[in-house]
Amino acid sequence: MHRPPPAPNNGGARERRSFLSPPRQQWWGLGGFLALSFLAPVAQANPPKTPAKQSKPAPPKAQAKAQAKAQVQAKAQVQAERQVLPNAFYDSPNFPERYRPYLTLLAKDEYEQERGYKFNKIIRGDIRKQRIALTFDDGPHPVYTLQLLDILRRTHTPATFFVVGRQVEKNPALVQLEVAEGHEVGNHTYDHVNLTLIPPELIPYELDQCDAAIKKATGSSARFFRPPGGDYNGDVIRDAAKRGYITTLWTNDPGDFQKPPADVILHRALDHLENGAIILMHDGIPQTLQVLPQFIAEARRRGYQFVTVSRLARDY
Ligand SMILES: [Zn+2]
Helix, strand or coil: CCCCCCCCCCCCCCCCCCCCCHHHHHHHHHHHHHHHHHHHHHHHHCCCCCHHHCCCCCCHHHHHHHHHHHHHHHHHHHHHHHHHCCHHHHHCCCHHHHHCCHHHHHHHHHHHHHCCCCCCEECCCCCCCCEEEEEEECCCCCCHHHHHHHHHHHCCCCCEEEECHHHHHHCHHHHHHHHHCCCEEEECCCCCCCCCCCCHHHHHHHHHHHHHHHHHHHCCCCCEECCHHHCCCHHHHHHHHHCCCEEECCCECCCHHHCCCHHHHHHHHHHCCCCCCEEEEECCCHHHHHHHHHHHHHHHHCCCEEECHHHHHCCC
8 A cells, every 4th residue: 555755756847946846956955965975085085196196197287277177166066055955954963864865765856857757746845844744545434534623623733635536425525524624635546546557548537536526525626646555657647747736745654554553653653753744644544543632742842833735835
């Protein structure tokens, strides 16, 4: 079912402040920063040979000129990277280790770019802001969704529900209630199938049938789409992009769909709390309901503010 985020943010273009390609600017900044960090020690370990030891040394003047030029270029690159994020962030001693896992996301991003995958995607919010988004997939559930909504109402916590079209048709009133109480609703396909395993010509059906169900229940279409299991390929991307969806992934997956003990869900979710986090939980899991009030309270105690995915995306 659900796996860790399969992909980072993309967006294709390097334009600044575009929320459609949120963490991408940061990945560039991070990539450049780390590339410089990695290259620097190598350069020190292998100092250039002195002209005296070379059989045919370059004229000293030309060499000095090339060195100066390289220095200017390196400085300009660092300055360009630092325009993306404030210096204080780069200078933080926590910076490299804390964000190292996202190097894998950067790699995936590059892979997608090479293959021309350009689509709107959000995997996390702005890492400079203490905002996080709770997302609940696979609902609405005839029993548990009401309990979930009760907890969210009591704690004044907005959330985003990635609903399954078939479930929406059975329980349209629950989806209406979600919207009425200030939550956001996203498309999670009609049948909750792995979109990379079905014939590609059926992907539009999965997206459109779910959209029709949401529209019938709430009166409007969703802006955000999450592929079941986070699985997507070029066909999924093309069809989602054609419909204007922003594909939403996650940073924090406590694995509640496997129904582990409630305290395991709580600890996993709290261990991965960070600025801009998108937390993947599921509608219809009693263990999640058990720990949700505690999770919300602890996240607030640590200074985080809960927002919808739309609000998180507006930070870019
Ligand atoms: Zn799902």
